[in-house]
Amino acid sequence: MKTKDKNAVLELLASHPKAPKARYKGLVEKLKELDGATPSQKRFYNAAMYSPVNLEGLEYDLKKLCGITDREVKKLVSANKQEVKDLDVIVELPEEIVERLKQVNLEELNYNSELKPLAKNISEALGVEPTSQKKVDLIAFIDGFIPKEPTQEELATAFTEALSAAPEDVKQGLKIRELYPFLNDDDCPDEFHTLTGKMVSAYINWKEGREELKALVEAGVSNEEIYAIANKVVADFKLNLDCHDELTHYQEHKQILGKHPIFAEKMLEEAVNALGTVELTKRQKNLRSYISRDQKAFDKMDDGEAKDKFGEKLQTWKDELNLVDARLEKIS
Incomplete structure (x- = not known):
């Protein structure tokens, strides 16, 4: 992966938050430019519609493809925050207004006590104004911000x-x-x-x-x-x-x-076998440290999806350590 491509992807991943659909589209366009992306990845993400799951998968695939770690992304995000005043900030509606819009039936709202206050809340949050204060214009104004699922x-x-x-x-x-x-x-x-x-x-x-x-x-x-x-x-x-x-x-x-995940063990074994004695010893020390640290954190976590995901990462460290130990024993 070229350094130029990696940096470009890193900038996109750490860029100031955009609307999810716009972010997805931008990342797809970048994926299509990368030589290392497989044809199926390009076909799938280009044809698939946006969804939170697809966005998460796309970000994961891009990071894996470019060798980008979560730490690198977080570091650049922190750096970008220092320059936030120079960015065109994309203002979003507060969550409570979004939830209200999901449940509202505009035609049934009372003009004075419900419709006008809701329009005012949106205007103040986004800095935009309806065409007029007529009921029909307020309804059209508010309707433009109601989240709509695809038909x-x-x-x-x-x-x-x-x-x-x-x-x-x-x-x-x-x-x-x-x-x-x-x-x-x-x-x-x-x-x-x-x-x-x-x-x-x-x-x-x-x-x-x-x-x-x-x-x-x-x-x-x-x-x-x-x-x-x-x-x-x-x-x-x-x-x-x-x-x-x-x-x-x-x-x-x-x-x-x-x-494909089915080759994870084989690829890990090949990576370990490619290390020399000095590198293996250093890796062994680091892995033991990671496992000790993460095991303590894992034991304190509540049961659930987050713990399961963290446990998978911990098991990966343990599997690699077993391979490193076996390799060192074999060459000693």
Whole structure:
């Protein structure tokens, strides 16, 4: 990864907060410029609609691709705060007004006691004024700030575009061993056999989910129900593309790409094996320190998603330490 590209991505990640959709769009455009991004990443994020989950995944993929740590982002964010006076600050509505707007029925509001005060609150928060104080203009003014979910038609279109970005062999069905003959070789890494199983399952789930999504849209069910299925469909779609990238890369280069989680252990082992004695000893000391520190923090955390995520990180340190210990013992 070129230093210039890394710095550009880092600046975007640490830039002054924008509306989430605008941030997502800007990061997607940057991803498309990066040579290291896989074709499936570019296709998926370019075709997929914004969602908090997609934004989080995009930021994670960009950081991983460019070798950017959370610490680097936080450091630059802190530096940017020193220059905040020079920035064009994007003002957002206070959360209490946003929540009020989500529940309001404008036509039922009392003009004097509810409609005018609400319009005034928005004006004071954002520094903008309605066209006039007429009821029809106040309603139009307030309505422009009410958060709106995409329509069923918009949802259907967005997910159809995302899914249609799949390679032809994914859309038409998979004859995996014909597509990737190396799977029949005796020296084929075992992980690829597991990966192909996941690929088939993801394809089947994607196909079934797509039909279910289509039926839901036609039935006119709520957006919440559509989201529940659509998110799973997109996840299976992306998993299929990730598997496809791994298989294609190995077939062309006889080297593991290593972006899929199934190769995490193998890639970690290779990284440890590449270290010399001095580096291994230093890494061993650091890992023991990290584990001691994080274990104490982990034990104090309440059960929940945050603790589970933190526990995964802690286990990664432990797995690496086991490899480092074994490597040092072997070469001593």
